[in-house]
Amino acid sequence: MSKKRRFLLLCCFHLIIPIELCRRRNMPDWIKQKITLGKTSLIVGRLGIGASYGAPTAALEEAFERGCNYFYWGALRNSKMAEAIKNIIARGKRDELVIAIQDFRRTAKGVEKSLIRGLKKLDIDYADVLLLGWHHNPPSSRIVEAVERLRKIGAFRYLGISSHNRSLFAGLLKDSHYDVFQFRYNAAHRGAEQDIFPYFPEERPGTVAFQATKRMTLVKSKRIPAREKRPTAGDCYRFVLSHPSVDVVTMGPSKAEHVRENLAEAAKGPMPAPEMEWMRRIGDYVNKKSQE
Numbered sequence: 001m002s003k004k005r006r007f008l009l010l011c012c013f014h015l016i017i018p019i020e021l022c023r024r025r026n027m028p029d030w031i032k033q034k035i036t037l038g039k040t041s042l043i044v045g046r047l048g049i050g051a052s053y054g055a056p057t058a059a060l061e062e063a064f065e066r067g068c069n070y071f072y073w074g075a076l077r078n079s080k081m082a083e084a085i086k087n088i089i090a091r092g093k094r095d096e097l098v099i100a101i102q103d104f105r106r107t108a109k110g111v112e113k114s115l116i117r118g119l120k121k122l123d124i125d126y127a128d129v130l131l132l133g134w135h136h137n138p139p140s141s142r143i144v145e146a147v148e149r150l151r152k153i154g155a156f157r158y159l160g161i162s163s164h165n166r167s168l169f170a171g172l173l174k175d176s177h178y179d180v181f182q183f184r185y186n187a188a189h190r191g192a193e194q195d196i197f198p199y200f201p202e203e204r205p206g207t208v209a210f211q212a213t214k215r216m217t218l219v220k221s222k223r224i225p226a227r228e229k230r231p232t233a234g235d236c237y238r239f240v241l242s243h244p245s246v247d248v249v250t251m252g253p254s255k256a257e258h259v260r261e262n263l264a265e266a267a268k269g270p271m272p273a274p275e276m277e278w279m280r281r282i283g284d285y286v287n288k289k290s291q292e
Contacts, residue, residue: 030241030266031067037247038206040158040179042098042128044070046241047266048208048250049259051081059256060084064097066263070208072250074102074131077118085122100129100180100208102162108146115155129180130156136165144177160208166195178205185209185246187218187231187239187283197245209249212236214286223286231282233258234265239279242270 030046037044048070049055049063057080060071064084073081088097099122103114115130130147132139139161147159160180161172172178185192189211213236217223224230231239233251240249253259271279 030238030269031263032267034067034069035247037070037098038180039203040206042158042206044098044206044248046248047237047262048072048100048248049081050074050210050250050252051078052076053252053254054078054080055253055259056080056256057083057087059253059259061087062256063259063263064088064093068263069096070098070100070248070250072100072102072131072208073118073122074100074133075104077121082122085124089124094124098128099124100131100160101127101156102131102133104133106140106143108140108142111143112146112150115150119155126154127156129158129160131160131162131180131182133162135161135163135168138168138172138175148177158206160206162210166191169196170199173199173201173205180206180208182208182210184211185240185243186212186214186236187279188214188287190280190283192245193243197243200245204245207245207247209240209246212240212249212251217286218282224282225285228282228285229278231279232261232265234262234268235271235275235279237262237266238268238271239276241266242276 034043034045036042045067047068049060049068050072052075060081061084071081071085085097085099101115101118103111105111105114115127119125119127150156151159158179159177160182161178162182163169164184166183169181169183183192183196213219213233218231218236219233237249237251240246251262253262
């Protein structure tokens with residue numbers, strides 16, 4: 001390489017890098033950033049972690065140390081997450097953890113037994129969020145009365161509800177029992193943009209999105225046209241978090257490298273408009289293919 005060419009490359013390098021660094025400094029790092037979860041007093045990282053896929057305990061603890069403090073002990077109460085939670089608490093960091101315990105029971109006694117059993121397994125006195133899972137319709141008054149008794153004795157702090165029925169949430173906005181909404185939202189399933197987000201008041205419940213990768217369908221190459229770049233799981237999480245009505249998105253890692261890859265992607269912050277358009281194209285294609 002000639003001296004002149006080397007000089008020109010060095011000039012370009014020193015010009016481009018500061019511009020890129022300035023651009024990134026103006027963008028939030030979603031791993032370091034903490035926000036208040038809606039109208040609750042809970043302080044959360046933007047990327048949460050689900051227990052169902054069995055990421056190693058050490059990887060979960062690493063994610064916590066890097067800013068992921070929303071631990072969703074949900075559909076499958078995995079022992080690896082339970083161990084991570086116990087280890088983090090043993091280091092004196094219970095107040096930094098936000099533990100969400102989900103329950104699918106449909107009776108008041110069932111919900112109570114399930115929550116108390118979950119607290120014992122985690123060796124904690126209370127959950128930060130009790131999440132009533134997979135409700136197509138509003139929970140019965142008996143269940144609501146039972147969970148409010150549990151809240152009164154300090155078994156949990158905030159009540160959440162999870163549903164695939166988007167129209168349910170608009171009706172629950174006037175119900176003071178509920179503090180957190182959990183719903184599906186991703187590039188292929190964007191119905192929340194019409195059915196949930198527009199109805200939010202200024203002071204709204206905390207919001208947690210799940211299935212950001214559409215069960216990895218948005219990442220699988222067979223669902224994507226050859227002319228398009230394939231999204232990573234991290235791209236899917238960034239797409240979801242780029243919407244201002246989403247507080248937290250939960251990831252479902254099964255390996256330590258998945259955790260690290262997702263953390264690295266989320267640290268990039270909001271997606272610029274061209275990338276959002278690209279993700280919507282991918283989402284439209286995948287959604288169409290999945291319905292054929």
